Amino acid sequence: MRGLKYNVIFLMLLVFVGLAAAQSAGSAGLLSAIKGLCNLVKTLLPTVALLMIIAAGVLYAAGQFMGAETRARASVWATAMLTGAVIAILIAVIAPWILNMVWTGGLTTGSLASMTC
Numbered sequence: 598m599r600g601l602k603y604n605v606i607f608l609m610l611l612v613f614v615g616l617a618a619a620q621s622a623g624s625a626g627l628l629s630a631i632k633g634l635c636n637l638v639k640t641l642l643p644t645v646a647l648l649m650i651i652a653a654g655v656l657y658a659a660g661q662f663m664g665a666e667t668r669a670r671a672s673v674w675a676t677a678m679l680t681g682a683v684i685a686i687l688i689a690v691i692a693p694w695i696l697n698m699v700w701t702g703g704l705t706t707g708s709l710a711s712m713t714c
Contacts, residue, residue, distance in 0.1 A: 649679070660672060660674075
């Protein structure tokens with residue numbers, strides 16, 4: 598659990614550094630950074646989730662050929678990988694909507710509303 602906390606903190610720090618660096622380029626740079634983040638979320642996370650699902654299946658199947666203790670560990674690891682894949686898919690689905698709401702402030706018209714994820 599502690600490792601997950603550090604990963605989330607690192608990811609948030611990485612996002613904030615990217616957004617801070619985009620500030621020096623003006624709003625066009627910020628818009629570009631948010632679109633880049635959205636693009637990354639839409640392309641990378643589903644791919645990683647698919648690979649995690651495949652790896653979880655392979656790990657679970659391989660664990661069935663081992664002894665009882667290794668089989669139990671493989672099942673736990675496979676379950677953790679499936680949980681991570683589900684979370685990645687949820688983030689990939691929800692993050693573009695949240696980024697649109699944050700960037701446009703819920704507006705439907707105007708120059709800010711033109712940004713779509």
